Amino acid sequence: MLRAKHLFVLVLTTLIVMIGFGAMGSQSISAQTVKFNSAMHTSKNLTYNGTIKYYVKSDAKKYSSDISYATKKWNKALGKKVFKQTKSMSHSRLVFTGTSKLGRSYAGVAEINSGVIALNTSWMNRYNQQKRRAVVIHELGHTLGTKDLYVYPNAQLRGMFKKQTIMGGNYSTTIKSFDSKLAKWTLRHTRTMSQNEFHHYRANTGLYYQQMLHGRI
Numbered sequence: 001m002l003r004a005k006h007l008f009v010l011v012l013t014t015l016i017v018m019i020g021f022g023a024m025g026s027q028s029i030s031a032q033t034v035k036f037n038s039a040m041h042t043s044k045n046l047t048y049n050g051t052i053k054y055y056v057k058s059d060a061k062k063y064s065s066d067i068s069y070a071t072k073k074w075n076k077a078l079g080k081k082v083f084k085q086t087k088s089m090s091h092s093r094l095v096f097t098g099t100s101k102l103g104r105s106y107a108g109v110a111e112i113n114s115g116v117i118a119l120n121t122s123w124m125n126r127y128n129q130q131k132r133r134a135v136v137i138h139e140l141g142h143t144l145g146t147k148d149l150y151v152y153p154n155a156q157l158r159g160m161f162k163k164q165t166i167m168g169g170n171y172s173t174t175i176k177s178f179d180s181k182l183a184k185w186t187l188r189h190t191r192t193m194s195q196n197e198f199h200h201y202r203a204n205t206g207l208y209y210q211q212m213l214h215g216r217i
Contacts, residue, residue, distance in 0.1 A: 029164040029178050039153055041186040044193055045145035046093050046115055052143055053084050055092035057212075059099070060119055063132060067096055070136035073173070074144075077180035078187075083140070093198070094143055097212050098124070108135045110142035113193075113201040114209035117143070118217055134171040141167050144183045145190035 046052045054071065056064055071083035086092050094115045100122055102109060107123040110116070117139045124132055142148075149161035149168040161168030166179040193201070202209045211217040 029160050034157065034178070036182060036185045038189075040147055040149065040182060041145045041190055042112065042142075042147060043145075043190060044112060045187055045190045046112060046143040047082065047187065047192045048093055048195070048198070050080070050082065051084050052082055052094050053086040053092050054094040054096065055086055055089040057089070057095055057097045059121075060096040063096070063098065063119060063124060063136070066129070066132045066136050069133050069173075070140055073137060073175055074140055074183070077175040078144075078183060082144075095209065095212065097217070099212075099217050101217050107131075108139045109208075110139040111208035112142060112145075114204065114207040115143075115198070115202070116208035116212055116217075118208060118212070130173055131171055133173045134166075137173060137175065138166055138169060141179070141183060145186035146183055 054067075056067055060067070068085075071085070075081050075083055089095055092115065094117060096117050096119065098121045099118045100120070102118055102120040104122075106120055107127070108117060108119045111118070117136075119135065119139075124135065127135070146167050149165055150158065152158040152161055152168075158168075163170055164176075164178070166172060166175055167182070201207055204210060208217055
């Protein structure tokens, strides 16, 4: 039989172990060691000379405050003014447009090659301010070369990404350390398109820029 003293020590030790496991389970991803890899980024980003000049089309003007908020958030997280607004669509690398022609499951999509972020008006008009801003922040993350983390191949990490990260789609407007470090990393591990390559994509009728100009998106 165990003596009372020994039993007390055993119970105390068990509690400490249980508390330790509980703390590990609730640990935020920012405190985890997650190795960035190619499954997290695409092949290119939208920067040119270190910046992404963006234009807000008339059908997205209603979201101007959300776009301004999101670009400022990313600029602060990146530690430099990457996103800069321009009044010329032809001089832009990125165009924001509002559309009702996206699939019902998409609140917004980013098409990197021709430089378009399409915001689904049927969702955006119903969302509150936080969700609208979160959608824009997430889509801007793609222009930096980062993939959607809610489809990450590792199931355990995928679940954590969904709950805790911007690119995991958690509808947060706070760009935490993990997302900012990942964005900086993807910018270094993706390439910027030359002006010739970029204009070639913008002339492609199958991509979003031309579809937008011709009212198909």
